[in-house]
Amino acid sequence: xxxxxxxxxxxxxxxxxxxxxxxxxxxxxxxxxxxxxxxxxxxxxxxxxxxxxxxxxxxxxxxxxxxxxxxxxxxxxxxxxxxxxxxxxxxxxxxxxxxxxxxxxxxxxxxxxxxxxxxxxxxxxxxxxxxxxxxxxxxxxxxxxxxxxxxxxxxxxxxxxxxxxxxxxxxxxxxxxxxxxxxxxxxxxxxx
Amino acid sequence: xxxxxxxxxxxxxxxxxxxxxxxxxxxxxxxxxxxxxxxxxxxxxxxxxxxxxxxxxxxxxxxxxxxxxxxxxxxxxxxxxxxxxxxxxxxxxxxxxxxxxxxxxxxxxxxxxxxxxxxxxxxxxxxxxxxxxxxxxxxxxxxxxxxxxxxxxxxxxxxxxxxxxxxxxxxxxxxxxxxxxxxxxxxxxxxx
Numbered sequence: 001x002x003x004x005x006x007x008x009x010x011x012x013x014x015x016x017x018x019x020x021x022x023x024x025x026x027x028x029x030x031x032x033x034x035x036x037x038x039x040x041x042x043x044x045x046x047x048x049x050x051x052x053x054x055x056x057x058x059x060x061x062x063x064x065x066x067x068x069x070x071x072x073x074x075x076x077x078x079x080x081x082x083x084x085x086x087x088x089x090x091x092x093x094x095x096x097x098x099x100x101x102x103x104x105x106x107x108x109x110x111x112x113x114x115x116x117x118x119x120x121x122x123x124x125x126x127x128x129x130x131x132x133x134x135x136x137x138x139x140x141x142x143x144x145x146x147x148x149x150x151x152x153x154x155x156x157x158x159x160x161x162x163x164x165x166x167x168x169x170x171x172x173x174x175x176x177x178x179x180x181x182x183x184x185x186x187x188x189x190x191x192x
Numbered sequence: 193x194x195x196x197x198x199x200x201x202x203x204x205x206x207x208x209x210x211x212x213x214x215x216x217x218x219x220x221x222x223x224x225x226x227x228x229x230x231x232x233x234x235x236x237x238x239x240x241x242x243x244x245x246x247x248x249x250x251x252x253x254x255x256x257x258x259x260x261x262x263x264x265x266x267x268x269x270x271x272x273x274x275x276x277x278x279x280x281x282x283x284x285x286x287x288x289x290x291x292x293x294x295x296x297x298x299x300x301x302x303x304x305x306x307x308x309x310x311x312x313x314x315x316x317x318x319x320x321x322x323x324x325x326x327x328x329x330x331x332x333x334x335x336x337x338x339x340x341x342x343x344x345x346x347x348x349x350x351x352x353x354x355x356x357x358x359x360x361x362x363x364x365x366x367x368x369x370x371x372x373x374x375x376x377x378x379x380x381x382x383x384x
Contacts, residue, residue: 058261
């Protein structure tokens with residue numbers, strides 16, 4: 001595919017199928033990923049960071065080889081609508097963000113993004129239409145360099161059996177697994 | 193599709209395309225998700241938890257409507273190879289895990305999972321062949337109930353502009369955004 005061409009309609013089709021609905025954030029994310037990818041040199045193996053768990057991870061997973069499960073996409077929850085692609089070995093890359101100043105020209109996107117209208121007042125068609133018109137115009141892009149400590153591949157180390165739940169876990173987490181240490185989201189079924 | 197039928201070859205094809213390679217963990221994850229899904233009552237809207245960021249999130253994203261970006265899949269890094277699907281409103285569901293005792297019958301899977309062989313010594317074809325043979329036999333399944341505090345939808349609250357980076361962030365995070373509070377993975381380009 002031509003590097004500078006982004007087929008938004010084909011992408012929206014895939015968003016619907018993967019994300020379940022055509023969320024404004026995933027559509028904007030598509031333009032953002034496209035912009036970032038176009039700036040990466042050909043043939044560079046890159047990793048990705050999403051600075052929010054909302055929407056952007058799906059745009060990255062749909063448009064790049066980076067997924068959560070293969071470890072090439074990391075989510076750092078800063079609550080910022082921004083993503084980075086960077087050389088997985090050297091850490092140099094680009095960061096693309098939604099620029100609040102540029103949003104002022106697009107009232108529907110602006111109202112959606114800053115939650116100035118209730119869900120009921122928002123018109124999904126109008127928001128999407130402005131997003132498609134705006135494209136990468138509402139984004140900012142900057143070169144970034146990832147700190148070396150974030151480039152290291154995490155090694156789980158030795159695997160042991162947790163004496164509490166009898167399941168495998170990374171021994172470096174302690175003498176019992178992190179879930180048994182009190183972080184479990186489950187009500188224990190036979191607890192009183 | 194017939195609820196109790198799992199087309200492993202078709203799934204492996206999709207794993208290759210999405211995850212980038214046919215990782216043993218994603219293939220096992222396919223059987224695990226299939227097992228969990230078959231136990232969920234028809235028509236129930238469910239959310240998912242992956243207890244590891246490795247591999248399982250991709251199996252969940254490929255086989256269920258739950259993705260990281262739509263918020264229906266949450267990753268809790270306990271380092272356990274386990275996942276849960278649960279009624280998004282009531283929290284009742286099932287948890288599927290890899291059972292170390294059942295793995296003893298499958299030496300190639302066991303050696304891969306417990307890292308008993310180096311990468312070089314592992315034979316990917318043999319591991320995959322045992323995984324396909326074993327199917328759901330190496331899994332355990334238990335009913336679970338999610339604690340009510342994990343069922344709440346997180347609200348970002350009011351959006352503000354960070355006076356440090358000039359980007360939008362959730363005001364509840366503080367007077368500047370979490371990245372500017374010192375958690376950023378980026379080397380600031382114009383720092384000395």
